[in-house]
Amino acid sequence: MFAKPKVTIILANLGTPDAPTVPAVRTFLQQFLSDQRVIEIPKPLWQIILRLFILPFRPKRVAQAYAQVWAKDSPMREILLQQVEAVRAELTQRYPQFELNVVPAMTYGNPNIQTVLSQISAQPQDHVILLPLFPQYSATSTAPLYDAVARWVLTQRNLPGLSLIRDYYQHPLFIQALAQSVRDYQAIHGKPEKLLMSFHGIPQPYADKGDPYADRCRITGKLVAKALGLSEDQYAISFQSRFGKQEWVKPYTDALIEEWGKQGVKSIQVMSPAFSADCLETLEELAIENADTFKANGGERYSYIPALNSREDHLQLLNSLLQANLDALTHTLAH
16 A cells, blocks of 8 residues: 655745744844845845844834734734634545645744744655745745745755745636625725725835836736726725835825825725735734824724635635645646
8 A cells, every 4th residue: 555645735924923022023023134035235234234223122112013913822823823724624625645734834933934844854745835825926025935945955855846836916716805805894894985905015126126026916906906896096006014215116005095184085995915814014004003194184984904814715715726736746646
């Protein structure tokens, strides 16, 4: 009797601190902001800036923000574990021909991608499928996971087959799930004057050098607007979370919200199709900070539409992406 082929699926997100405390946030930020995919300033200069001007001060403010959204655990990690559990339940039942393992990973923080790959080394697999949970590829988010796998590959003798799912920014199931999440929200809360699709930002020079992220975000946004039947004056696409003094991709979310308030727009709803799980950036910056900005400038009703998280249609999308790979493996690993 031959052993079943061993296949590991890694669902990976960006990361989160271990706790909403200053030391835990400092450890997380040091790891995250030391990645040259994220900050492209020459390393010696950046490390001086990071150690002298950022790590002594920023963790306190970020830890306070995390404390506002932290339940039993970080929202991103809680949701990732739910997604893994649901995908595991569906796919292990659907593919009994494999010894299938579905595991969570984070690029920064825990469960760390390096630890996950070390565990694969200890129990060699026939194939590993990596699904980064970033709908729009960016060198600042998806590529660090590729880097982690590339570093690991160099140290391995008994390598598995590898599949990397780059992204899914225009996948019909993704667009349908986003549009349906808006419909579901508006069935309860009504429709606003404006729907804002706010994406995580990147510095403009990164886009100029060839990062396709901002263009992919705009395509996602336009497809969602089309699915919802929105005219151009009913929605906008913007970018949030700029950091430092350089120019980032525009329009800026906070500036647009302020402008709408001043123009007399009274109600907006905001969603963030760049996130597969709610996190500090959506729950604190988008849901709380930007609401204050809107109301301070004359706006009245502001609400945040949650990320897809563990919605059934989101899980169907993730399962669909993985099933395409598992169906191929049914042929290549046949015995």
